[in-house]
Amino acid sequence: MPFPEVTEKLLAAKKAKGLSFADLEAKVGRDEVWIASVIYRQASASEEEATKIVEAIGADSAFIEPLTECPVKGGLDPLVPTDPLMYRFYEIMQVYGMPVKAVVHEHFGDGIMSAIDFSIDVEREEDPKGDRVKIIMCGKFLPYKKW
Amino acid sequence: MPFPEVTEKLLAAKKAKGLSFADLEAKVGRDEVWIASVIYRQASASEEEATKIVEAIGADSAFIEPLTECPVKGGLDPLVPTDPLMYRFYEIMQVYGMPVKAVVHEHFGDGIMSAIDFSIDVEREEDPKGDRVKIIMCGKFLPYKKW
Amino acid sequence: MPFPEVTEKLLAAKKAKGLSFADLEAKVGRDEVWIASVIYRQASASEEEATKIVEAIGADSAFIEPLTECPVKGGLDPLVPTDPLMYRFYEIMQVYGMPVKAVVHEHFGDGIMSAIDFSIDVEREEDPKGDRVKIIMCGKFLPYKKW
Amino acid sequence: MPFPEVTEKLLAAKKAKGLSFADLEAKVGRDEVWIASVIYRQASASEEEATKIVEAIGADSAFIEPLTECPVKGGLDPLVPTDPLMYRFYEIMQVYGMPVKAVVHEHFGDGIMSAIDFSIDVEREEDPKGDRVKIIMCGKFLPYKKW
Amino acid sequence: MPFPEVTEKLLAAKKAKGLSFADLEAKVGRDEVWIASVIYRQASASEEEATKIVEAIGADSAFIEPLTECPVKGGLDPLVPTDPLMYRFYEIMQVYGMPVKAVVHEHFGDGIMSAIDFSIDVEREEDPKGDRVKIIMCGKFLPYKKW
Amino acid sequence: MPFPEVTEKLLAAKKAKGLSFADLEAKVGRDEVWIASVIYRQASASEEEATKIVEAIGADSAFIEPLTECPVKGGLDPLVPTDPLMYRFYEIMQVYGMPVKAVVHEHFGDGIMSAIDFSIDVEREEDPKGDRVKIIMCGKFLPYKKW
Amino acid sequence: MPFPEVTEKLLAAKKAKGLSFADLEAKVGRDEVWIASVIYRQASASEEEATKIVEAIGADSAFIEPLTECPVKGGLDPLVPTDPLMYRFYEIMQVYGMPVKAVVHEHFGDGIMSAIDFSIDVEREEDPKGDRVKIIMCGKFLPYKKW
């Protein structure tokens, strides 16, 4: 599953300039995960945001417009991901999905955590026994409508 | 995919007693998601922890021992979950998996977030536009060994 | 994929009493599709709603409580449904999914139609060349959050 | 699953001209979803309709004939779509498919809603709590023939 | 994939009485394949037809009502059937599906052969080199609606 | 699943010349479905037949030899076809496969309808309520050998 | 995938009597693989053959009739078998399938080896470096019919 051409080009330009996503966060004023999502064509930027991203990377302005399109999302991974880092998310869902569901329903009632009105952040938690990756997902609770 | 018998029995006893997982957290001294994982047979408890859980629920002591066994984990959901709440985790992995991978590697190098030396918490974030579900995953970063 | 016991029992009682879902709509004050969803354990009712449904059907009051539980949803059909009526929804998604996506994005921007803050109705449209089934889905537009 | 070349070309020309599908609806005299279906090669147009579409877009007349061919339909999405907007249709089928089937049979008897003698419309329903996407599917009821 | 109980019971009673489906065709006045479809719960009979079938078989009248229900169809075979007789239909679809599609479109335009307003018959064609199985499928041509 | 190059080229030449498969049937002396199968590389022609087909189409004689090769058959459709016309064959197999199997065994004993010593024809059946597509499959009955 | 009850019962009776399939071959006058296929419900016996098998095993005569039914074949293994002995047949098909196809077509033209007018035998080939399993499959060549 190759990346779209615009993704390949922007990642290459970013690497050539030695920029991290954290650098882009500082320049664009949006979270680095969201910016990465725009570049991997999983999210769409406004024209202003797209311009900032492309200029920060120093890429051709022809790449601005493609970042504003509503992409067909998902599909970068196989059905069950084989990459070990990404598989761990699948494993967490398999192992802890049902317990989390039970706890969410007890706290919020019947409904879901939105994956649209949603943010996801990556943080480092320092720990003498080895630093830890902290991933914070935060989505609006959406109760089921009755009609 | 029916739940194991011990799970069915403990959930029924817990409901009959009107206890929430949060109540169990208060009585057992462990996080409610972890306790739910033990009951759904996705995690194993020590004998002391299992005793506390079973006694808090007021269930037969014959259920203590099964909670201490190392379960065959996963498999409660289908390959791609159909339950909307649980599918959202799958969707997040499909949409944000690759961007998160890119950011984690920039911050930590090549390796993974452990799903074993790992915790997952559910919190409510109050918000005037509708409260939000916050899910915090925290796992040790494991760098790839070279040999 | 057998139905849950409560579903089997309520459907049998409903048939024995000669009630249609439209009859239940009249008695319960909720749409017949939603009531069917509660009975098939795809939606959860309040205690008051569940009581009305069970009493309207004339079933044992022991079935009230199970209708209030948050069910594990989906999974009644196989991955691709084989029943011709249900397959048609799959076919519509395969054939018209991408065109509908393009039109929704032009009208609303990047986001989705919620399947949670959502209703679905079945109507008969009379037509001299043969009556038509009208299915109206209506869900809140959820724009993607940026962060 | 890349789009056919004719689709790519017509979408690019349409974008270059700043036309929406609604604009095409006004010019061609057919619903915008149907026009999008023709362009995505999920439906076939008459020569007259194809000419109107291609001329409205201002594309090369060589694209007229391909729009009149009977396409191999479906296959733009994976078996279970990963795009969140399109997945919601799959989720609706999984969650509400069986209840809708039960209600349709009660109203119409044994048979199906045709997906061929069929139309699908997208509308905006204004709502102070957030506008709603309304999708109206309307297909002829086809009773099973006995022989 | 076991058969429904009513199917098992009626097939056993039919065998005990030494009746073929052709015998039932003579007694019920419907084609033997259609009668078999009712018994395998792939089609629904009117009360009158169901009564004739059950009486012809000499089974308990409690089996009449179940034959009138609208069944969840399909699902007796796996996704790709393993039984050699049934696999041949799959093979024919794989090998001749596209050529048949091309020919149907040339003769009828864009649309399908209905599988609902449809009949299927089995005949024996005598042949000195070995008799042949003739299967005749006949469905209404349904042209695609435009809107 | 793109078609082989020879298929693409011959279909384009046939279209350019305005020939239908029925026209080819008249010129080649073989059924139109079989000729389509040769062109889609699902069947192999003799050199004489291939020559007639290629000459009738007016294509380059370099295409004669490829039509005589024994192709790797099937694989033009996905496992479960998404094209509505082709899916109907899959649906017929899912719904009527088991009843047809039962009837065939009653008439012929244990064995199959050959899909090799086999022909398939498409006919139009005129009907005032809408013409019908008639598909006639005819294959030698092959009884199981015992040894 | 459990075996049918008749299979379980006959295998148990055969074991209790200490009979091998080779013993049955001697008593029944049919090849041991074919007899095993009847008992595993992959082939159907005549009443006379079924009587001989059941009597040789010393089982209840109620098992005679079930062995004469035309079974739904296949399905004892998963899609890709996990048992190492049975997987080797899958592996042989994956590795040598295409070369065998090429050679068969060169010798016989376009067609197949029948799996119906077919026998399969197991033999031991003595070899000082370790005895070998010899499996001989022999099926009628069926050339494709043209029409």
Place this chain on the structure above:
Amino acid sequence: MPFPEVTEKLLAAKKAKGLSFADLEAKVGRDEVWIASVIYRQASASEEEATKIVEAIGADSAFIEPLTECPVKGGLDPLVPTDPLMYRFYEIMQVYGMPVKAVVHEHFGDGIMSAIDFSIDVEREEDPKGDRVKIIMCGKFLPYKKW
């Protein structure tokens, strides 16, 4: 699943020269199925064998070395093959796999027929009722090691 380039080139050269695999068997001194396996890149030849094959075909000597590489085997067919000739091997495994397993274990004990220390031959068996394809598989019996 296209063939590797070396396969395509050697098959084309072989055809241009009008050679059958049987001709190659005579020139190379190895069985035709094995030679076909080398050319389809399912087996590896020694340099001497590869030279003989390439010279017999009259192809460029640059193709010698690729035939000596250890290939990634399998994968020319889909999971379940769609080509009728190759599917028959799959069907034989589904229908006769378990009976053959039972017979092999009775004759040899627990273990497998090797698919590595293994040969497969294709023969023609003349028969007045139609010639037969005989496929002889012969692999070393490997008993399970205990430790």
Place this chain on the structure above:
Amino acid sequence: MPFPEVTEKLLAAKKAKGLSFADLEAKVGRDEVWIASVIYRQASASEEEATKIVEAIGADSAFIEPLTECPVKGGLDPLVPTDPLMYRFYEIMQVYGMPVKAVVHEHFGDGIMSAIDFSIDVEREEDPKGDRVKIIMCGKFLPYKKW
């Protein structure tokens, strides 16, 4: 995928007696992994070995015979295992399979490591930074036969 009854019974008896597989290794004189494989019905024991195992566990002698049968192996895990410990073996195969294949071929030529003439051992490697699990697989190299 439930375990066979004999497995459930022997594991329960073993637990009741407080025996580890290492204890059984000491009593039976075979490796603990092999003994576990016999009990999970993945390997077959001689009558003498089965007797020792059953007596060591103190279970009913009726369980001796079932341990000597040649089991249908595999199938305890799903296609891709969800249990994290077992998934790691799948991950190792996905990530390191191709490099290991390349190295094995350089050292041994074309062939495989037998999984039949094979042993697998589990050892603890003490390590001040955390003990390590050592898994040693050892199988006879089987070179491909040419014929």
Place this chain on the structure above:
Amino acid sequence: MPFPEVTEKLLAAKKAKGLSFADLEAKVGRDEVWIASVIYRQASASEEEATKIVEAIGADSAFIEPLTECPVKGGLDPLVPTDPLMYRFYEIMQVYGMPVKAVVHEHFGDGIMSAIDFSIDVEREEDPKGDRVKIIMCGKFLPYKKW
């Protein structure tokens, strides 16, 4: 599933120079399997290591940087590998996975063998009855965290 371009190029250069992975082990000071994993893009090297590998192979220095990137791992094999050597690892997991799990838990408690803090080695064990492939996997035991 073709290899990445950098893999193809480095393998070709390595072959042209006649180097084995064991030769690279001697020159680079890392295990040959790990080096192969870097070249197959399943592991990432430091710049120093990448330089050593590329220089040892005598390839263009432009290939150094790609070897330091964190790759998307896995995906070189299909879901269930078809190559016989690689399938054996899958078979070992299917057959011995559950017994190994049981033994690991008895020795180490609930947790896993890490596939990240992990090494895998290939050794030859000389044996008069045929040399053996020894594969040693060694990963840190990770106990489940409780919280």
